[in-house]
Amino acid sequence: MDRTFVMIKPDGVRRGLTGSILNRFEQKGFRLAAIKLMHIDRSLAERHYAELKEKPFFGELVDYLTSGEVCAMILEGEHAVANARSVIGKTNPVEAVPGTIRGDFAMDVASNVVHGSDSPESAEREIGLFFDEQAALYLFPTPQVAAS
Numbered sequence: 236m237d238r239t240f241v242m243i244k245p246d247g248v249r250r251g252l253t254g255s256i257l258n259r260f261e262q263k264g265f266r267l268a269a270i271k272l273m274h275i276d277r278s279l280a281e282r283h284y285a286e287l288k289e290k291p292f293f294g295e296l297v298d299y300l301t302s303g304e305v306c307a308m309i310l311e312g313e314h315a316v317a318n319a320r321s322v323i324g325k326t327n328p329v330e331a332v333p334g335t336i337r338g339d340f341a342m343d344v345a346s347n348v349v350h351g352s353d354s355p356e357s358a359e360r361e362i363g364l365f366f367d368e369q370a371a372l373y374l375f376p377t378p379q380v381a382a383s
């Protein structure tokens with residue numbers, strides 16, 4: 236089964252949107268495989284967005300991500316990366332259509348409430364960053380249906 240990494244950013248957690256956002260993914264058909272609330276440090280935020288480090292907004296992005304707790308999760312489902320990106324909507328909430336998370340819950344590109352991996356390779360890299368040696372504590376196995 237495909238999987239992706241999704242993170243509710245600090246403004247999403249602060250505004251009490253965690254349940255509403257998770258609900259969008261569950262309604263879509265994703266299975267929640269792992270979830271944790273955490274406060275990330277600058278080093279983890281910088282590694283997470285390493286490919287953006289030359290961008291003029293990088294410092295602000297790291298300030299924002301470390302400004303409060305985030306909710307990190309692993310979601311499983313068919314075409315997990317692409318389906319999660321479509322539930323999330325365009326990067327800039329001004330362009331994100333209503334019905335997407337950013338279209339419904341965000342106003343500004345600098346605080347767009349949720350992150351989703353952009354490729355299966357990024358998903359595995361990000362899952363490795365956020366769910367490290369303690370992953371077993373957070374990863375819930377798919378329930379096995381007993382044979383009748």
Ligand code: RTP
Binds near residue numbers: 287351
């Ligand atoms: P994310 O990684 O957070 O899911 O967002 P994304 O793939 O849609 O967009 P990406 O290019 O990876 O950018 C990461 C985050 O950087 C902030 N950003 N600010 N000021 C700007 O022009 C600008 N452009 C991007 C956004 O918060 C974006 O989510």
Ligand code: MG
Binds near residue numbers: 351352353
């Ligand atoms: Mg991205």
